[in-house]
Amino acid sequence: MCENDFHVISRFRNDVILYYPTLEQKTGKRGHPKWFDGRIDFANLDLTRCKEYEVNKGKLYGLRVYAKALKRYVSLAVWYPMDGRTDKWQLYFSTDDSMDGREVLDYYRTRFQLEFCFRDGKQHxxxxxxxxxxxxxxxxxxxxxxxxxxxxxxxxxxxxxxxxxxxxxxxxxxxxxxxxxxxxxxxxxxxxxxxxxxxxxxxxxxxxx
Incomplete structure (x- = not known):
């Protein structure tokens, strides 16, 4: 589907396995440099690799990561809600890795407008x-x-x-x-x-x- 320019915007589980892309440059020596710089720990997110966006409630970060389950790079939006929430973070992604974090979150939230239409259609x-x-x-x-x-x-x-x-x-x-x-x-x-x-x-x- 992605090969035909169709992309998916959805949400990951909080325990998903994601990796930072490597920042290591090719040295000209034999062998390929390492692919990743380690698994992402969302409790201690590396903010130097992220872009922060202003949001009303909580903090939003965007970055490009490698998803093990999808076997591809994705654009990730990491939202840390305000204090008092039971969930520590929420992970939204798009298979179009050219999108930024705010776009991923905004596009994901628009799907609720479709659900509201069907809800009102059923009720009224x-x-x-x-x-x-x-x-x-x-x-x-x-x-x-x-x-x-x-x-x-x-x-x-x-x-x-x-x-x-x-x-x-x-x-x-x-x-x-x-x-x-x-x-x-x-x-x-x-x-x-x-x-x-x-x-x-x-x-x-x-x-x-």
Missing amino acids: AGITNCQSTDFRKLDFHFNASLAAVNLAKAACKRLGIAYSISSCKSFIHNAYMLERFICVFGINPDPQVIDKLFKELILFTARAA
């Missing part, structure tokens, strides 16, 4: 409710469900409210009910008064959601 957009076995119908249903989630995100952004599918549903429901009450009761509200109260009324339950 009925992505698992299709009972058809036809591939085309399932494809249409999945796309329609995820499109509804994206439209809800766009609506929240346009309305200036915090993104939440539940809040968005409450917002739309309240707006419909308020217009329905006005229509059924046949009243003609004062525009100046209703403009002040309309947004507060339709956001009433959305704020608590």
Whole structure:
């Protein structure tokens, strides 16, 4: 896969075996110089080989290392969380060793946005409710469900409210009910008064959601 310019960004276990690349230069003598300068001890990381990045919580270091399990060099991001965490460090890597540590961590974290889409699709957009076995119908249903989630995100952004599918549903429901009450009761509200109260009324339950 990597040979076809596809790369993997994932996370290592904390006890993974990684090595520092050697800094030894060729001497012109017989034999190849050593490949590695020793196994990495993350409890005592050699900071002279790392590049430090500014992060809000903890410390982040990036370096190029050799992964024994993958049999290749990778770009590694080592994150040491703030005090109070049970885990001492977290290791993120990319098989594209030209990436820096911050890019590796940022790309890894974006995958949660995909998981949030599927979570919202299951909870609010009925992505698992299709009972058809036809591939085309399932494809249409999945796309329609995820499109509804994206439209809800766009609506929240346009309305200036915090993104939440539940809040968005409450917002739309309240707006419909308020217009329905006005229509059924046949009243003609004062525009100046209703403009002040309309947004507060339709956001009433959305704020608590």
